[in-house]
Amino acid sequence: MSEQNKANKKPRSMSKQRRLGIVIRWIIAVFLIFFSIFPLLWIISASVNPTGTLATARLIPKNPGFQNFKNLIGNPTFPFFRWFWNSAKITTITTVLTLSLTTMAAYAFSRFRFTGRTTMLKAILLIQVFPNLLSIVALFLILTQFGTIIPAIGLNTHLGLIIVYLGGAMGMNIWLMKGYMDTIPREIDESAKVDGATDWQIFWKLILPLLRPILVVIGILSFIGTYGDFIVARTLLKTTELYTIMVGLQIYTSGMFSQKWGIFAAGALISALPIMVIYLVLQDQIVGGLTQGAVKG
Amino acid sequence: MDSNRERLTKAVKNFQFEITTILRVALLVIVDFGLLWFIAQLTINGFYVLAVILLIILVFNTFVFLAPKAYPLRWMAIGLSALILFAIFPILYTTYVAFTNYGDGHLLTKVQAIEQIEKELYLPEEGRSFEWIAYRSDGGEYLLWIIDAEGNTNLVRQSEANYEDYILPVIAGEFGIGELDDKGAPVSIDGFRRLKSIEAAIDTQLTNIKFGDPEKTIQIRSTNEAAELLPRYIYSADEDSFTDQVTGVVYFENQGTFQSEQGRTIAPGFRANVGFKNFVSFLKSPALRGPLAIIVSWNFAFAFLSVFLTFSLGLAISILYGDPNFPGKKILRSLLIIPYTIPSLITILIWRGILNENIGIVNTVLRNLFNFAPAWTTNRWWARAAILIVNLWLGYPYFMLVTSGALQSIPSDIYEAAEVDGARGWAKFWHITLPLLLVAVGPLLIASFIFNFNNFNLIYVFIGGGPPIPGASTRAGYTDILISYVYNLAFEGGRGVNYGFASAISIVIFILIALMSLAQFKFTNMWEEVSENV
Numbered sequence: 162m163s164e165q166n167k168a169n170k171k172p173r174s175m176s177k178q179r180r181l182g183i184v185i186r187w188i189i190a191v192f193l194i195f196f197s198i199f200p201l202l203w204i205i206s207a208s209v210n211p212t213g214t215l216a217t218a219r220l221i222p223k224n225p226g227f228q229n230f231k232n233l234i235g236n237p238t239f240p241f242f243r244w245f246w247n248s249a250k251i252t253t254i255t256t257v258l259t260l261s262l263t264t265m266a267a268y269a270f271s272r273f274r275f276t277g278r279t280t281m282l283k284a285i286l287l288i289q290v291f292p293n294l295l296s297i298v299a300l301f302l303i304l305t306q307f308g309t310i311i312p313a314i315g316l317n318t319h320l321g322l323i324i325v326y327l328g329g330a331m332g333m334n335i336w337l338m339k340g341y342m343d344t345i346p347r348e349i350d351e352s353a354k355v356d357g358a359t360d361w362q363i364f365w366k367l368i369l370p371l372l373r374p375i376l377v378v379i380g381i382l383s384f385i386g387t388y389g390d391f392i393v394a395r396t397l398l399k400t401t402e403l404y405t406i407m408v409g410l411q412i413y414t415s416g417m418f419s420q421k422w423g424i425f426a427a428g429a430l431i432s433a434l435p436i437m438v439i440y441l442v443l444q445d446q447i448v449g450g451l452t453q454g455a456v457k458g
Numbered sequence: 459m460d461s462n463r464e465r466l467t468k469a470v471k472n473f474q475f476e477i478t479t480i481l482r483v484a485l486l487v488i489v490d491f492g493l494l495w496f497i498a499q500l501t502i503n504g505f506y507v508l509a510v511i512l513l514i515i516l517v518f519n520t521f522v523f524l525a526p527k528a529y530p531l532r533w534m535a536i537g538l539s540a541l542i543l544f545a546i547f548p549i550l551y552t553t554y555v556a557f558t559n560y561g562d563g564h565l566l567t568k569v570q571a572i573e574q575i576e577k578e579l580y581l582p583e584e585g586r587s588f589e590w591i592a593y594r595s596d597g598g599e600y601l602l603w604i605i606d607a608e609g610n611t612n613l614v615r616q617s618e619a620n621y622e623d624y625i626l627p628v629i630a631g632e633f634g635i636g637e638l639d640d641k642g643a644p645v646s647i648d649g650f651r652r653l654k655s656i657e658a659a660i661d662t663q664l665t666n667i668k669f670g671d672p673e674k675t676i677q678i679r680s681t682n683e684a685a686e687l688l689p690r691y692i693y694s695a696d697e698d699s700f701t702d703q704v705t706g707v708v709y710f711e712n713q714g715t716f717q718s719e720q721g722r723t724i725a726p727g728f729r730a731n732v733g734f735k736n737f738v739s740f741l742k743s744p745a746l747r748g749p750l751a752i753i754v755s756w757n758f759a760f761a762f763l764s765v766f767l768t769f770s771l772g773l774a775i776s777i778l779y780g781d782p783n784f785p786g787k788k789i790l791r792s793l794l795i796i797p798y799t800i801p802s803l804i805t806i807l808i809w810r811g812i813l814n815e816n817i818g819i820v821n822t823v824l825r826n827l828f829n830f831a832p833a834w835t836t837n838r839w840w841a842r843a844a845i846l847i848v849n850l851w852l853g854y855p856y857f858m859l860v861t862s863g864a865l866q867s868i869p870s871d872i873y874e875a876a877e878v879d880g881a882r883g884w885a886k887f888w889h890i891t892l893p894l895l896l897v898a899v900g901p902l903l904i905a906s907f908i909f910n911f912n913n914f915n916l917i918y919v920f921i922g923g924g925p926p927i928p929g930a931s932t933r934a935g936y937t938d939i940l941i942s943y944v945y946n947l948a949f950e951g952g953r954g955v956n957y958g959f960a961s962a963i964s965i966v967i968f969i970l971i972a973l974m975s976l977a978q979f980k981f982t983n984m985w986e987e988v989s990e991n992v
Contacts, residue, residue, distance in 0.1 A: 183785065186778050193775065194793045196851065200808045201796060203819065207811075216817040266534030273530035288545050290975045292912050294941060295964050296548030298555065298948045298957050303548065306508050310499040328544020331537045357471075389801035391915050396949060407803045411919055414807050422811055429808065433800045440799035441792060 204426045204433075213423025229427035239421075241428045243402055244409035247319065248432075251394075251405060252387045255323050259330040259383045260376060266331060267338035268364050272350065282335070289332035293325075294392050300325055301396055317399040325397065326387055334379050341375040342368065378446050385436055406432045486523050490516060504567040507554065511547050515539050549968070552961045557731055559714045561956035564727040571728035572693055575716070579687035580704055581679055588676070590684040591643050592658045593650035601650055602669045603628065603643045604676065604684055611642045617668040617675045624671045655681060691724065700724060736962035749927045749934035749943075757939040760845065761911040765903055767850045772857025773895070777887075780865055791858075798855035806919045809848045836925050838936035845937055849916055853906070857899075864898040865891070904978040908971055917942045932956075940967050 202220065208229050210222035233241045270282060293300065301316070304325065308315015315321055350363045358366075391407045398404055404412065410432065414425055440447060493516045500509040522528040522535050531538070558564075566574065588604035602614045613626040613633070630638050634648025646652065658664060659681050668675035668687070678684045691700040691709070700709045700716050709716035714730030715723045740746040779790060797805065812818050813834045821831040834844040868891065876890055896903075917923055923935035923942050933946040940963060948960035 186784070187786075189778065190790055194790070197794050197796050197855075200805055200812060200851070201800070203812060204808050215811050215814060218811075218819065220819075262534070262537035262540070266537045269530040269533035273533075275530045278530075285541070287975075288541070288549075290908070291549060291968060291971060293545065293548070294912060294914055295944075295967055295971075296552045297945070298960055298964070299548035299551040300544065301948075302551070302555075302957070303508060303543075306500065306503070306505040309503055309505075310496060324540065325544050327537075327540040328548075331534075331541050332545075357467075385801070389803060391803045391919070392945075407801065410807060411803065414810070418811065419814060419817060425807070425811075429804045433804050436801055437796075437799045440795075444792070444795060 204429055207422055207426035208430050210423055210426075213421075215419035215422040218422060229423040230431075232424050233427055233431075236424070239409075239413050239424060239428065240402065241406075241409070241431075244404050244406040245432065247403065248388060248406040251319055251323060251326075252384055255326045255330075255387045256380055256384045258323070258327055259334065260380055262327065262330045263334040263338050263379060264369070264372065264376070265364070267335050267342055268368065270335065270339045271342035272347070272360075282339070285331050285335055286333070289329070293329055297392065297396055300393070304397055316397060317403060319403065322394060322397050325393060326390075330383075334383065337379060338372075338375055341372065345371055374446070377443070381439060381443060381447060385439070388436060482523060486520060490520060504569065507551065511543065515542055518542075552964050552968075555957050556736055556961035556965045557733060558729055558958050559727070559732045559735070560729050560958045560961075563725060564714050564729055564958075566726055566728045568728045568730070571726050574726055575691050575700060575724055576689055576693060578690045579675065580690040581677055581685055582688050582703075587679070587683050587685040589682060590678060592653045592661070592664055592678075593644075593647050594653055594661075595650045598663075599650075600664065600667055600669075601647060602676070602678075602684065605642065609642075613644070613647075614669040614676060617670060617672045624669075732958070736959045737966075739959070740963075743931070746931060749930040749932075749938075752927060752936065753934060753938050753940060753943050756842070756937065757911060760842070760937075760939060761907050761913075763846055764849045764853060764910040764913070765906050767846060768853030768906070769857045769861075769899075769903060771850060771854040772859075773861045775854070775858045776862035776865055777891075780862060794858060795855045797851050798859075802852055803915055803919060805852065806848065806916055809851070810920055813844050813848075835921060838925055841921055841925060841937050845916060845920060848920060849910070849913070852916070853910075856906070857902075860899055860902055861895060864895050867898065868894050900981045901978050904974055904981060908974050908978075911939070911970070911974075912941045912967070913939070914941045914945065918945065 203218070206220050206222050206225075207215075207218050209225040209227065210218060211224055211226050211228045212218075212222075213229055213232075233239070270278060304314070304316045304321045307321065308318070312318070313320055314324060345368060349367055350358075353363050353367055389407065390405075391411065394405045395408045395411065398408060401409075401412075406428075410425070410428060413421065413428075418425070493512060497509045497512050497516070500506075500512065519535050519539060522531045586606065588606050590605075591603045593601040593603070599619075600616055603611065604614060605611045611628045613628050613635070615621050615624050615626070617624065626633055628635065628638065628642060628644065630636065630644070634650075635644045636646035636648075637644070639645055644652070653661065665678050668677055669684075670676040675687050676684050677687055688703065690703055692703060693700050697708075698711045701707070702709070707718045707720075707722070709718050709722075709724055711717075713732045713735070715727040717723050740750055775794065779787060781787075784790075813820055815821060815831070815833055815835050818834075821834070825831045832840045832843070834840050872890055872894075873886060876886055881889065917937055917939055921935075921937055923933075923938035923946065925936055927934045927936055927938075933950060934943055938946070944960045944963045944967070947956050947963070949955060
């Protein structure tokens with residue numbers, strides 16, 4: 162009898178306790194969410210606040226409107242769309258080239274056996290440990306010297322910036338890509354080889370179509386990384402019209418920041434949105450790629 | 459029939475093979491020639507190090523595309539070239555620069571520096587001298603009429619401007635020259651006004667202007683005399699020294715500068731090897747050592763606290779909401795991950811506005827509620843606190859994601875066994891969850907430490923390393939970390955850039971990172987062993 166009572170009582174008190182726990186945890190969660198999204202809310206509200214300065218910023222602005230967004234167009238001190246276009250161009254070209262270089266190199270690492278293979282793989286991983294920010298002086302000097310002979314790939318050019326980015330194209334990406342390729346059975350290419358296919362045909366027609374998921378992950382990671390890069394672009398680009406969006410935003414905010422808060426907010430929101438959307442839609446793939454990469458690194 | 463077909467396909471294949479081989483070799487030859495031209499140009503300009511590395515890349519690629527043995531490397535030749543040029547070479551080059559004096563005052567090669575010093579002129583006591591009359595235009599341009607001892611006259615233009623001829627004959631009617639007076643000097647020149655001697659005497663600019671052929675300029679020495687300038691320093695290749703023609707002092711080459719026995723130097727200096735001077739100088743010089751000690755200790759504290767705080771909050775969140783049945787779990791995760799989804803540079807700038815000392819929202823609220831406003835940018839401790847808060851915001855979602863994955867991978871029977879042994883709540887966390895978790899995410903913690911150790915963007919964009927450390931001989935602030943200090947040295951030094959010194963500190967950071975990575979790799983092995991055992 163008493164035992165039955167106990168058995169009856171336990172689940173009920175547990176669920177009561179559980180409900181209480183959920184309530185407490187949601188109360189904590191509200192604070193966390195506030196902390197997490199406050200800057201975003203703040204920038205959204207600033208972007209639609211017609212007064213446009215930091216001093217007059219409110220979480221819920223009076224007379225909200227799109228004046229700040231309109232001011233972004235044709236603004237000579239803040240050529241926002243020019244910078245946005247520069248970023249889009251540089252990032253897209255870098256990402257496409259990164260994917261091409263990485264995929265082909267990973268194919269060789271995955272499918273061929275040659276001397277120095279594992280040593281090279283390890284070396285590539287090791288070099289990647291050092292951020293290119295550390296050798297920024299050297300990168301700066303290299304491009305300066307390039308530029309004295311061929312100005313098109315020198316300092317203050319988009320082409321120069323892209324080739325510098327390509328130095329970091331291999332590295333972690335190779336490991337991710339090779340790991341994925343290793344899971345594709347080699348019987349596929351062996352049977353194609355019997356039918357007389359060349360390596361290139363096997364790579365292009367058989368393997369590449371199977372790589373779509375990992376191409377998406379590496380592509381997005383590379384895109385986000387390049388898009389968000391600040392310091393390399395900041396050091397290598399000098400002319401206002403050539404800035405990427407990140408450099409432009411930083412330079413724009415370096416003087417009289419608080420007076421230009423509204424227009425900055427509008428620009429910041431537009432620049433952040435594409436990446437935010439990509440992240441939230443594809444969060445599982447990205448997180449998988451990131452943590453996997455980090456664990457191996 | 460069949461064998462015919464086979465032979466045919468074989469022939470087609472051979473043909474294809476030959477075509478691709480020819481194309482490959484042709485392309486290689488074109489690329490090689492382009493690169494060779496580039497390397498030659500680099501050599502002419504004195505960029506020997508870069509020329510050598512490109513030559514290595516050229517040889518490597520030529521070998522790879524010709525030798526059948528190197529076939530697999532063809533698939534990665536471009537990527538490897540980029541890696542060598544922009545990842546490996548910069549590290550080596552940084553090392554090289556660390557042992558030189560490269561920087562302001564030492565930007566040139568020795569040959570260029572000698573050329574430049576040889577161009578320096580002086581006004582000798584003797585030498586070819588002239589009588590002169592000056593003419594000035596409304597735009598402030600000058601012409602000089604000169605007559606030498608033999609009575610030859612000329613009209614001379616300014617050396618700074620670009621002309622085909624600097625020295626003109628004095629013929630009435632040409633170049634807008636009007637009538638000549640009895641000495642042979644033009645009374646008037648179109649667009650110019652002849653200066654009276656008193657006007658010329660009080661014109662302060664006139665004596666500083668160089669006239670005539672830039673190689674052999676003429677300058678006004680006194681009201682009635684102009685003279686040809688002579689090179690001031692004469693170089694002797696045998697002794698590798700310059701002799702000052704005015705004072706007779708001899709300057710010998712010393713670590714990239716021409717220096718006299720009294721310690722006087724001639725500018726410009728040139729790039730030269732200075733051994734360990736850069737490394738020694740921050741240990742010796744108190745003006746450098748003081749800030750560096752502050753920067754290094756804050757650098758470690760910042761990295762450690764950042765990892766500790768972000769990891770703790772991330773872990774707390776994944777434990778609190780780890781229950782798969784927690785209502786609204788999915789939406790909660792999407793909301794809490796938001797800091798991670800915005801490019802960090804943008805959010806750092808936003809935080810700069812939020813934490814603005816005078817009119818930011820945080821201080822406005824604090825002032826209204828508690829009549830208290832922390833000096834987020836001018837007080838060193840508040841500035842450091844602000845940086846840690848922003849970094850906590852930036853970093854916790856990563857550890858939230860990582861630890862929630864790792865927590866799920868801890869087998870539940872371990873907990874059951876512990877419960878049988880009487881472990882409860884905290885004890886379970888301290889003795890089971892945390893140790894197992896630390897083993898799993900240990901490498902990530904080290905990676906995060908390395909990342910934050912070099913978290914340049916946050917420091918530089920949020921606060922620019924400020925507030926400044928008083929008495930520092932170079933630009934340095936209380937929130938500066940090594941890498942931002944290096945950046946200031948190399949690119950934003952108000953008192954001149956110093957690539958050599960910046961590179962020396964970079965090398966120190968390289969070594970620190972290498973040591974940390976070593977720990978990380980060890981950790982990874984340990985982790986693999988542990989997971990094999992489970």
